[in-house]
Amino acid sequence: MTFLSYVFMGVYGFVLLILCAYGFHRYWILYAYWKHRNPRPFTEPSLPRSLPPVTIQLPVYNEFYVLRRLVESVCALDYPRELMEIQVLDDSTDETCRLAQDVVAEARMKGFDAHCLHRPSRDGFKAGALAWGLTQARGRFIAVFDADFTPPPDFLKKTLPYFQDPSIGMVQTRWGHLNAGYSLLTRMQAVFLDGHFILEHTARYRSGAFFNFNGTAGIWRREAIEGSGGWQSDTLTEDLDLSYRAQMAGWKFIFLPHVVCPGELPVDIHSYRSQQYRWAKGSLQVARKLLGALLRRPVSWRIKLEACAHLTANLGYAFVVALALLFFPSLIVRQAVHWSVIPVLEVGAFFLTVVSIVSFYGVALKEIYPDWRWRCRDIPILMAFGVGMCVNNSRAVLHALFNVPSSFERTAKFNVHLAGEPWKGKFYRNRGFSYGAIELGLLTYISATFLWAFEARMWTSLPFISFYLVGFAYIGYLSFNHRWGGAFQFLRQARSPT
Numbered sequence: 001m002t003f004l005s006y007v008f009m010g011v012y013g014f015v016l017l018i019l020c021a022y023g024f025h026r027y028w029i030l031y032a033y034w035k036h037r038n039p040r041p042f043t044e045p046s047l048p049r050s051l052p053p054v055t056i057q058l059p060v061y062n063e064f065y066v067l068r069r070l071v072e073s074v075c076a077l078d079y080p081r082e083l084m085e086i087q088v089l090d091d092s093t094d095e096t097c098r099l100a101q102d103v104v105a106e107a108r109m110k111g112f113d114a115h116c117l118h119r120p121s122r123d124g125f126k127a128g129a130l131a132w133g134l135t136q137a138r139g140r141f142i143a144v145f146d147a148d149f150t151p152p153p154d155f156l157k158k159t160l161p162y163f164q165d166p167s168i169g170m171v172q173t174r175w176g177h178l179n180a181g182y183s184l185l186t187r188m189q190a191v192f193l194d195g196h197f198i199l200e201h202t203a204r205y206r207s208g209a210f211f212n213f214n215g216t217a218g219i220w221r222r223e224a225i226e227g228s229g230g231w232q233s234d235t236l237t238e239d240l241d242l243s244y245r246a247q248m249a250g251w252k253f254i255f256l257p258h259v260v261c262p263g264e265l266p267v268d269i270h271s272y273r274s275q276q277y278r279w280a281k282g283s284l285q286v287a288r289k290l291l292g293a294l295l296r297r298p299v300s301w302r303i304k305l306e307a308c309a310h311l312t313a314n315l316g317y318a319f320v321v322a323l324a325l326l327f328f329p330s331l332i333v334r335q336a337v338h339w340s341v342i343p344v345l346e347v348g349a350f351f352l353t354v355v356s357i358v359s360f361y362g363v364a365l366k367e368i369y370p371d372w373r374w375r376c377r378d379i380p381i382l383m384a385f386g387v388g389m390c391v392n393n394s395r396a397v398l399h400a401l402f403n404v405p406s407s408f409e410r411t412a413k414f415n416v417h418l419a420g421e422p423w424k425g426k427f428y429r430n431r432g433f434s435y436g437a438i439e440l441g442l443l444t445y446i447s448a449t450f451l452w453a454f455e456a457r458m459w460t461s462l463p464f465i466s467f468y469l470v471g472f473a474y475i476g477y478l479s480f481n482h483r484w485g486g487a488f489q490f491l492r493q494a495r496s497p498t
Contacts, residue, residue, distance in 0.1 A: 005333045012445040015322050016349040022316040023352030025309045026360045029203045033363070040070065045161035052163075054156060054219075055085045055139030059129045061122070062428060063147035063375035065098045066264065071103045075112055078157060085138055086114040089129040091122045094427075096145045109354050113386040120196070124233035125408035126215075131231040134222070146216035148413040150178065158259045159219050169224030169251030172201070173217045174441040176262035177418045183480065185272065186265040187284060188385045189379055197365040205255040209306040210247045212280070215239035217261035218358035224251045235289060236408060237282025244290050244307070248297055254309060264413050269478040275411040276389060277396040280314040284400030317393035324468055328449040331458055346460040354463070356385050381470070388471030391438050423481070436479025443472040 056074055060067055067088075069362070086107060090100040094448045107114035119132055134142065141163065145151055152158075159171040176198045180190035190396055204211035213220070214239075224331045228246040235241045248255065268273040291311060295304055361379050365372040399406060412428035446468045 002310045008333050012326050013345050015319050015326060016345045018319045019316065020352040022348050025355040028363060029199055030303050030359060030363060032203035032207045033199050039206055045164055048155055048164060051083055052141055053083045053139045054141045054143060055087060055129055055137035057087045057089055057133050058145055059089045059126050060100060060147050060349045061091045061410050062094050063094050064099060066147050066413050067096060068103050069150060069415065071107060072303045075107050076153050077151065077155060080112050084113065086112055087133045088116045089133045090116055090118045091129055127231040127233035127238035139221055140222055142222055143215055143219040147260055149216050151261050157214045162254050163221055164216045167252045168254055169246050170213050170218055170220045171254045171256060172213055172256045173259040173261045173498045174318035175217055178262045178264045180265065182267055182416060182419050186267060187271060188382050189265045191361055191378055193381050194368055198364040198367050199360060201255045202257055209303050210244060211253060212243035235282050235285035236278045237286060240283060241286045244286060247293060249343055255489050266411050267414060267480045268412065268414055271412045272327040273392045274409045276393055279395040280396035281400040283311055283314055284397055314393060314397055317390045318397045320387060320390040321394045324446060327465060330380060330451055331456060343460045350463055354383065365462065384470035385474060436476040439472045440476035442472045443476060446472060
């Protein structure tokens, strides 16, 4: 019994150490950001006298609510029409097909070289659509915008000048948010993305590490796409895959944090789940596909180490779930073993995870918003929210590790901006996986664990357990509310007197 107890506590300690390692990586990102926060002075390049032809690709699949907004924003780009080609890559299977034809016809009447390209099948999903469109494109540079984005009018004039350096393969701009204030869910997403772009992208770009095209709001040199193997559909994150292959081939990327391209955040938790599943699984698929080749490349160990942390970061979700499951038995074993190093590890893990998250997102908010102190109130909820998503993202991690097949599910958007705008009665609602039952089941388990730890006076465990309590409760509630809320609202309206 004593031997098994020590083995168990060793496993528990190992899980804490892994979480500490990923927390330490956030500190490295912060260090790299502050080190390169003020880049060397340079003159922003100006547009060349001879402007190049540009193809703008708009991959679309059943985006009835946002397609017109997308095409109109692209038509508003400040660039000569004769040098712009617009491709609506329409894989839709619903009335979006007719809408795509209509908006393209309207654009052509205004003098734009616009085309609606509808494939006979969805082979390769988004990657397949982009690759198919590229074979018919006439532009030397390829800009990509997902259906939920609205590029600013000066997008091309802000990004194209950097391609005068022949080594530049891609320019990525920062995502903005059309509906960050819609709900607590969208506020959380906005903070996550602000941290990713402001800190991660900036730190990686300015320190010389690899970073990635984010699938939208960026522009490629056509030669970089074709010379790096083109768009490939063997992972769920074709953007991350091509980004690493291009940089491994020697192409350089640029990130422009001052150029903001707004997009619509998912308002439905099930759509957000499917998006996070795709990103988490895809990053591990890219790690399996490319890390071995990257480690054999003649690049610095620092770039290799950062790439490993970047591509495997979602493994942390699996360890967050493991920690949740180990909490209760660890409390029982600790009463028998009295292993003093475990409380030390718990305090260290708390510092390297919780404090690193507070610092990470606090700095990101400070860099963007004048009222950043007020916005920091969301960070504790953000941490609980991230913990609550660990079941969904761990499922993605396991599917990637064991090569479980899954299809590409796009994130549904409803063209809602302001709080109170309805969306539950619209189609495209994703019914989601598990409907929150798993999170609410774990909430019961974690509640019992919290009570046990409190009675046993194991104070170092309580902060971690509290985040699990709030996170599982919130995600479980949203899952049931967004799954059934529309039906309940319909029943209430049906029963109300007219």
